[in-house]
Amino acid sequence: MNRTGLFIALALFAVIGLLFGLYPELDMQLAALFYDPATKRFPMSSVGLAAFSRDAAMWIAWAFAAPSLVAFVVKMVRPDRPLLVKGRTMAFLLISIILAAGILTNLTFKTHWGRPRPAAVAEFNGPWPFKAWWDPRGACPKNCSFFSGEGATAYWTFAPAALTPPSVRPYAYAAAFVFGTVTSGLRMAFGGHFFTDVAIAGLVTFLVIWLLYALIYRWAWSRTSDAAIDAALTRAFWPLYRWRQKRRGHDVGPAPAV
Numbered sequence: 001m002n003r004t005g006l007f008i009a010l011a012l013f014a015v016i017g018l019l020f021g022l023y024p025e026l027d028m029q030l031a032a033l034f035y036d037p038a039t040k041r042f043p044m045s046s047v048g049l050a051a052f053s054r055d056a057a058m059w060i061a062w063a064f065a066a067p068s069l070v071a072f073v074v075k076m077v078r079p080d081r082p083l084l085v086k087g088r089t090m091a092f093l094l095i096s097i098i099l100a101a102g103i104l105t106n107l108t109f110k111t112h113w114g115r116p117r118p119a120a121v122a123e124f125n126g127p128w129p130f131k132a133w134w135d136p137r138g139a140c141p142k143n144c145s146f147f148s149g150e151g152a153t154a155y156w157t158f159a160p161a162a163l164t165p166p167s168v169r170p171y172a173y174a175a176a177f178v179f180g181t182v183t184s185g186l187r188m189a190f191g192g193h194f195f196t197d198v199a200i201a202g203l204v205t206f207l208v209i210w211l212l213y214a215l216i217y218r219w220a221w222s223r224t225s226d227a228a229i230d231a232a233l234t235r236a237f238w239p240l241y242r243w244r245q246k247r248r249g250h251d252v253g254p255a256p257a258v
Helices: 003-022 025-032 048-077 087-112 149-155 158-162 169-189 195-218 226-247
Strands: none
Touching: 003 025, 003 195, 025 195, 048 087, 048 149, 048 169, 048 226, 087 149, 087 158, 087 195, 087 226, 149 169, 149 195, 158 169, 158 195, 169 195
16 A cells, blocks of 8 residues: 555556546447347346356455454444454454445445446447446436446455555455456446446545555554554443443443543
């Protein structure tokens, strides 16, 4: 998560955005590689193994976040106990996946950006006209094409890769890139997304991860510690914990001093 990675991501964002903005037909040409004009469908969408791989990819990505999610829930129920996962690790992984794979995709763009999916455009036997990636005026009413939630989730594996030991981190980044790219390729093959949907999903996700890593680990003005996050959660969840204990006849008192 250094500046070189940031500059590469920004450069790719500019090149892809400008190229496919000026020549949106490139998206159609790439999608057409997976389309069968004879059957008027995307054949890979009916391949069972490919569908299983798509689902498995999401489970694998969320498996990296699961320990942090469990630690957060346990801390919420028992704030008197220390976190089961390091505070910064938990915050970094949970906030990044919620932002990249949840808020920015499903709650923001996919809900309000009406770009139809490849399988839904007229050129591929669908009901709606094609729209370039930058045009939100498509006819898709909800759960639209731009940008890919599954692509964002798959590329989110850059986040756990960033926490690996420095000696293996380049390999972890490479594995995250391959994982995200293969998963995104499957979405294209199914007719679920255009190239720009998955490419921009990956770049946005990387930028979110880069910024959060800098805020939590790198920049002195915002850098925090595992103990500080643990203490903050203890204070936040203590009132409800105390209320529950008082109902059981045991007052645990105010939150412990830090």
